[in-house]
Amino acid sequence: MSLLSTLARLEAVRAQRAQPLATVRHRHLSERPMVLVPLAAAGESGAPLAVLLGTDRESPRLHFVPQPLNRTQRSEFLAAVAREVVPYLASFGDEVELLEGSEKDPVSGEKVPVVRELCADAPQLIVPNAGGVSHLALLGRSTRFRRTVEDPDPGEYPSPTEVPLLGRWLTHLTDRAQVPGSSMLLAMTGLLSRHWATGQSNLEDQHLAARLAWHLPPAGFEPPGTGAAAAEWVESARDGDGLLLHPPAGPATDPKFDERVLAPAILRHDAAVAVRERAEAARDAAEVRRAAGLVEQAHAELARVLLSVTLPTWHDVWHGLDLLRALPAAGHLPDRWEGDRWSFTMHRDRVAAGEPPQPRRDDAVTAARKLAQREREQARLEIQEALDDPLAMAERRLAGEAFAGEVVEVVPEWSAGRSPKPRPLLVVRTDDRPHADPGREVHRAHAEPAQRAEVVSAAPGEVVVRLLSGMGRRKDPEPGSVPEPGTAVVFTLFELAPRQSAPLPEPADTPWTHGGPPVAVEDVPVGADEWE
């Protein structure tokens, strides 16, 4: 945590209210996001229990596994979820932009023009917390290799065809979520943490409702208020039966809820199903009808209790979206969102081309590529955030990586030589203390075109720089390209265009010691490790 965010936390303690950590919104928000509140069954990794999902705040839809150990029911659950999520994702694949570019022809080596498709928009999933993202990743991993009825060897328990497709998409989205600044799958706690500080620790901020209690008075908390007391109430207040008044945001449920509510409800459902099966075996039509009624009742009861522990979180996520939408969008969002659109488009194409699901583990080349991409995106994100938001720039200034001030004097000078170029000196009055030794290259923020300069001298309160570029080709600078006295300027010690990392070799050019060819076809023992 930086000192600036510590300061914001201190202010939040005093105000008992969240304090801004950003002046703009640094993540793209879709106009049509899909919110998911997933719950996992306790004791078994990645086993789904329920999910409340939808794109309409007013009508969330609940899907659940009545008996979490029953693989048929689990399969039906996944198919139902897939029938909601996959069409939502696919709906973004239809409207495309056509981009003209060129590509090297693999045979002739010549550049040939190509037209590529880029989806005009991309989907966005929002989950309550980081645990939700991990849970979706596990679901993706456990379903993308499922065999379906369409497989040559469908196995004993073929899945509906949508299930492995859902798995591939979830894998893609959770993988993309690792890319800094990406916005196709976001956790609400992370979004809020980026934009506001609470008066509690980062650990406590992982509890969505508790951190929201620093923004809005929690429903049911008397007397209404925000801050530590409200957060503690949300974390720990229980009713007469020992149940939390505000259920946790999942994926884990409260153990007390499991013990007192969920386990008995599952038991009743199991019992009703057993009665029905017995009646069916005995071909007792009247009893079958009666038992069907019992099953229906038990099913409705399970739906009721599961809705009661997901609905509060559903509202919390949407309240979080309200808060974020009230912030003005940062300038670089369309740029980064385009990266997400490419990612979406490319995965859409891979699925359409019938490529196999993502392997269990990345080969060395893919892993290196992903790592390089994440580093590159991290650098780009930091630069863009600093340019978009004075508060993010303040972090860099505090770290001595940038300085802001006012130009107090401009000394026109020129380079030596036959065709002299403008090399004016700027005297900048600043309270910042950049780590700027003479000779150090600096970059002027928000300059169009880009403008480099060199530190001439740096003393407390004053930095002198010499502008080196961005002033046109003539002897005298283009009008407006040199800031006049009285202008506010910001210079950074870091480059404002992210450096391209050394390009990685194409897979075909990678030595086999590093995972290059011969291409090992991923052995996919489909269905071999499904849940028991």
Add this chain to the structure above:
Amino acid sequence: MNVSHLGQASPPLRRLSELRGPAPQRSLDARALAALAANPGCRRRALLDAAGVDKTALAQQLGRPAPFGQSPFAIRRGLQFESRLKRDGYAVLLAPLRRRLGLPEDEVASLAVPDLLPAASPAVRAERTAAVLAEAAADPAGWTLLDHPMLRLEVAGSPAYLEPDAVVVHAGRCTVVEIKSFPVLDGSADPANVGAAARQAAVYVLALQEAAARLAGRPLSAGPYAVQELPGAPELTVLLVCPKDFSSQPVAVPVDVRRELAVTRRQLSRMTRIDQLLAALPEGVTFDLARDASGAPTRPAGELAAAVAAVPAAYAPECISTCELGFHCRAQARCAGGVEQLGRGVRGELGSLRTVEEALAAAEQGGGGGPELDEAAERLAYAARLRAGALAAGGVR
């Protein structure tokens, strides 16, 4: 695993039992001891644990119960997994050990599973474990599995008893086995889970090292990374047994715990000795909940809170997930306006500024604070100017 204490009533032990009152002594589990080692500066917890106070009941009576609990689904699943291991004769444990020792796969070794008197008192069980361990270590060819043995460990000058899931003894050396419910997915497990398990297992390894040293009549070697060359000494690699992928098929993963062992040893040695904690305690302090005939605690919360407050704490937000008194100590830290409520790192960042108000006052002093502001305060004031300027520039304030 359990931690409990010898029955001889030496003066400190008598005082410890007074602190607890007539309530039965609480045993700790390995996780609790690892948590104790993670926050060695907390005297409050060290003393409550040494006295065997039921911290769950204490927190309840203080009005801020601990949020811990285990789902019945998780418990059932854990039991199923453990019984499955036993059903196939622990083959999953023996196979990787055999491989590591270079023994042929098909060698049929009979596995001895001696009776460790599970119903006896901790002290008796520990004696029994020590005897069985010595015997097994003396037999180079046999394989012995100690199912839930009881180990003794000195913690801050008072003996504690620990119960690992299993210890396998072969060729004069033993290996700690921990059974966990998190999965090994595509060959790797969640590092946070593995880390927690390794910290726990390190506590057992340390206890076994002490046992081997005691058996050989030698002091524990000073170097935490040194492999003991004594009969019955533990390997510094433990086995975690986890479900494989999404199945309930067990798989064993070796985990090197040398680093965790070194950390645990260092932390435990940093803990203030219990007798010193007792000496610093005001006369008459007790954590007795004064239960009535029906077992309901009657001790007024205020009185209890005062008793707890008599022992200094070292609160950090991590406490909330590791200590039963987390919510209570947090409320105290908040009440006192301490900066530690915001996180461990914050304290270092703010130097001598210990409260929220002190820190904010320093931030507001601006540039004119003068030389009495130390470096941290000055930096804070600079940060505050940057923050105010940026918020104004961004149109937020």
